[in-house]
Amino acid sequence: MKHKVLLVLIFLLAVFAEAQEKNLVDGVFETIQKMEDNHNKIKALLTQAEIKKDTDIRNALRYGKAALALSERLSHKPGIIGSLETIAELNSRLGNHDSSLLQYNQALIVARSLGDSLKVGILLFNIGSTYRTKGELQTAIEYCLQAKKRIEASGDRSWMAKMYNGLQLLYYYLPDYNKAIQFGKEAVFSAREIHDQDLLIKALSNLSMPYKDRQELDTSRQLLLESYTLARQTNDLHAQSAILLNLAGVFLEEKNYQAVKQYANQSLQLNKSLETQEGVCTSLRAMAISHLQTKEYDSAKYYAEAAISIADANNYTYEKASCLKTLSNIYYAMGNVDAGENYYNLSDDMFEQLFREENQASAARYEKLFEAEKKDNQILLQQANIRYKSVWNAILAVGIATILIISFLVYRNYYNRQKLQQRRITELETEKQLAATEAVLKGEEQERTRLAKDLHDGLGGMLSGIKYSLHTMKGNLIMTAENAQAFERSIDMLDSSIAEMRRVAHNMMPEALVKFGLDTALKDFCNDINQTGALNVTYQSIGLNDVPIEQTKSVTVYRIVQELLNNTIKHASATNALVQLTYDNSQLTITVEDDGKGFETAILKGSKGIGWINIQNRIEFLKGKWDVDSHPGKGTSVNIVIDN
Structure with a gap:
């Protein structure tokens, strides 16, 4: 009875504590709302959003939206830009990348109207980073290179460090590991120099990835552990979840599957508490891979299907394609070749569709660029016939470059698919050959064991029985000395036969x-x-x-x-x-x-x-x-x- 009362008291205290925390949050919001509508109120709302973005995204969004509404009422453009940036960052953390892009682009329009070159560069960089997260690398390159010129021209050390960190990720995904490591080291150095701990956490974690892919696993693990220690000190839960997932990746390369499960599960629990659906999806896929490697196929299938469900619900196309590929490997491992082939084809089709859409988007952007330049050229044509010819030569060069780029991308896609299919065929042939070898070796050992047992228990018993019968007969027979000697030689030969039979049986399957x-x-x-x-x-x-x-x-x-x-x-x-x-x-x-x-x-x-x-x-x-x-x-x- 005492234990039941204690449990009830603990539950009531937890409910009371939660209610107090909610009341405290609501109290802060209401206090700010009572302030006079001015620029200070906008700053207060954005400050609270910044404080809560690592621990309570939903409430952080509430403050960000309130700041945006007030900034629009006051026609305060810096406030509008800051509010849209805050909301875009929070949406990105929640995996709502399309919404994030919309808000960054809205902020970009306002920043251009103010003529703020650094802010325009920052927003271009954020847009490029979001496209990188979506897997649209060509688009990301375009925005990041535009941002690089503006940010370096400003000389702002903090944003230069952030830009280097973003370029590190971009070159990692291309992949160009040498450039990724080069920019990563610059990002880490700059973050240490300006004492920006949050940026240092991200830079260290990102720098670990190209080292991991180059199989320099000790370096990768050291960078991640330093990053994780800093993230715990600052209570940055989002960074912790990402670092744990990266650590799981390092241990996966080392084939330490229990460690993979441990870190992937910790990341999964953190992402669930943070309600970051994309992080949950990625963590579930990591859990599926770790269970596949330990041959826990039912658990692996459960995690993969759960990840696919989240990817479907949130339109995470790239993550869904990756999860389908994982599910294909699970079914192959379970021996269900038809299901494995089916999911492999679905995954392959999705990756091809992603590549096709990226090409189409690139073509559309180049087409718009082409049209814009064409109009400019028509104006220049009216001003000077000489400039008209040079501009058309430039346009022709751009067109040829565009065609060559698209052709190269299509060829690279075809080549990669062929290479992937050939690798898969080789893997299947190797697995089939190993399975056949295993069956032959096991059959051989089973047959050896059976023969050894038959020799020892069958023929050995018969020979021992014959020896016993001969010894018994010896006492009942009257033989000449010559016959007795021949009889003894026969018994000796029988002993030798029994010993040889035992030696053969022992070699076939040693008892030891x-x-x-x-x-x-x-x-x-x-x-x-x-x-x-x-x-x-x-x-x-x-x-x-x-x-x-x-x-x-x-x-x-x-x-x-x-x-x-x-x-x-x-x-x-x-x-x-x-x-x-x-x-x-x-x-x-x-x-x-x-x-x-x-x-x-x-x-x-x-x-x-x-x-x-x-x-x-x-x-x-x-x-x-x-x-x-x-x-x-x-x-x-x-x-x-x-x-x-």
Whole structure:
């Protein structure tokens, strides 16, 4: 009963605290609304919007819209520009990019009317950044290059730093990683120089991305961790959610799928609390990818379908195409090729449609530019016939350049699609080949196990029974000394047959491998060879204690070592051999060396020997890498590396 009362009290306190917070927000808004309608009231409303944009976007929008309404009533153009910028930024955070573009363009018209070159540059930059977010990179380039001229001409260090950060992202998406890193470093340096912590957070996070794609993962992770620490200090939840998602991407490259789940889930929860639908959509796709990699296909499908639903509802075309591609990979992994192919085609069609729309938009913009220049040229024609000819030459050059650009983009799209399809076909063929190899190897081991059991339990039992019967008969027979000697030789031959049968059965499936694991089995195998005197084998194992190795992998590694030592005994004329197994950083390294006569490794490329082919197939099945180092008269060394 006490626990129930306590729970009720906690609930009432939570409700009371929430009501108090709402009343406080409403109280601040009402207090500002009671102020006299003037420029100070506009500043107060925009200040509150700035304070709340990282923690309460809905209320921040309320203040921004109130500031816009007041600015319009007072015909205060700087207030109109500031209000429209604030509302556009908030809409962008909510994923409403079309609304954001509308408000930035409205602000741009007002800024041009004021003749404020820096503000025009800033708005052009913001428009370009929004187009970049929408994936319309050609349009983004046009606006950002216009902005660059104006901002650099102003000498404003703060906005130059922001511009470098924006250009970093733009070149990253093109992709041109060298330029992205160049502008990223300038953005980080400038942000540190002017002590702009918010910008530094963004610049560090953005700079991590080209390093990640260049597989410089340690650098990428360090940049993200520094950015995340700063974001936590400033309580910037939006930045935290984006950084967590980028960290998930780094761990995905490192194949640390549990870490991917952890960071993607943290990002998902933050985006849900912030009500940023685009962030939720991206986080869900990251969760789907992480569950796909850990073969939790039902969960992966659930997250992918949830992401597609949000992308549909908010018209996030690029994100939807990416989610469809993820869903296609999930169905392929589940073995549902038809569904995988269907979703792959849907994704491919959407990417093609996006590319086509971008080309059409670019063509339309160039057409407008062409028409504008044509009118100007007609005016210039009336003024001077000489200038008329030069202008038409310029127009012709622009037209040819436009056609060449569009042709290049169409060709690049076709080439990329062909390359993507070929890569997919190659991946499917590789997967099919690995599956076939796995089936053959498993079948082979199962048959070995069955034969070993049949030999030991069937033929072994029969031979032991015959031996027992002969011993029993010996006591009941009267034989000459010569016959008794022949009888003893027969029993000795029977003992030898039983021992040979047991040796064959043991080689087919060593009991030590099943009962005690790979390390013990290989140690016993090497000792058995030493006892035969055919070869002196030294066995070493490092880091294998208490390391769980899958049964199939253990058997395959055992067979590889067995085949390599058999080749040494048959062909190398060696006296000594070394077998070494090392486990470090989730990698198993196998080294087999001998002091035999060696050979030219070039002959392996054309070798049709079953032994080498079996070794190669088993290594490929384990997705390992191998290297053979041998020279005539200098022995042979085989090194194999396998990820566990």
